[in-house]
Amino acid sequence: MELLKEKILKEGRVIGEHILKVDHFLNHQLDVSLLNAIGRAFKERFGGEEVTKILTAEVSGIAIAAITAQYFDVPVVFARKTSSFNLDKETYEGSVYSYTKQQLYKFRVSRHYLPENEKVLIIDDFLANGEAIKGLCEIVASARATLVGAGVVIEKHFQGGGNKLREKGLNVQALVSIASLTKGQITFLQ
């Protein structure tokens, strides 16, 4: 997705060898026109599939999923990260290990919003080591719903999570894949 690559090169900031900050348009400020282009791109990638619900995780996935859902004409459900929130007690859970924070946490979705007959497309902002997507897949599996695939805006391909998920048979579509962030330089996968 050329528009997104340009945006990343112009406004992204590399921190160390692993972090790409895109607060300018995706993670703190939201460029809503760009989100619409992202939504259309996901529709192109998954347009051949039947999708009845989009599943994402708080916080950064929410805006992307909501705008994208307009192109699929389906509802979104977002997994909550904490147990403290006033969720229904009946939830499906997925485990996510955060390498950044070195701790395991849970994603939770109320059972009401993932009945067995749903055809679920997972949408998220980043795919690095694949932990967040894996946690969302666990939720879909617990719900015995059908997993259509996972669409991510930016894959940090060098961290290997995307290919691990693909090897398990998941249809993972990244709108942009990054081969390396070495020496402050953003190199896209060819």
Place this chain on the structure above:
Amino acid sequence: MELLKEKILKEGRVIGEHILKVDHFLNHQLDVSLLNAIGRAFKERFGGEEVTKILTAEVSGIAIAAITAQYFDVPVVFARKTSSFNLDKETYEGSVYSYTKQQLYKFRVSRHYLPENEKVLIIDDFLANGEAIKGLCEIVASARATLVGAGVVIEKHFQGGGNKLREKGLNVQALVSIASLTKGQITFLQ
């Protein structure tokens, strides 16, 4: 907004005398068609004003703000609740007292995304005691930006926060106002 009232009566759940759960369409699952109707309604309410940015707070405001921003053709910035997130160090802060959790926390927005010349419309899901909107107003004031007003989807009018803000001169627009939740009954303000 009649559509929203119908939705609340049909799918909202009253807990105690103060809590209205709308997880079915606004706070956990997102009804994206309804969010579009909400966005159009905010545009009607604030269409006469110049707005250059929409400000909201994570988590529940994000989807509403992103969909609404399409009708204003402006970017969104969402305030972060925790300090742990990898935000720029240069932030504007607002304080929010949570009556539910009985603790004070901070909203933070990077200074990059609120320059002085912005004309800011605040959007949020609920307005109860007004603490969240007050915290967002503090951020706009710190940035010396212009505060256009605040649009909320559901005002719990009986908790008084909306009128406190209106008395201070803020243009607060609620799409639906609730007069009482007594005895499990949802009564709208006439």
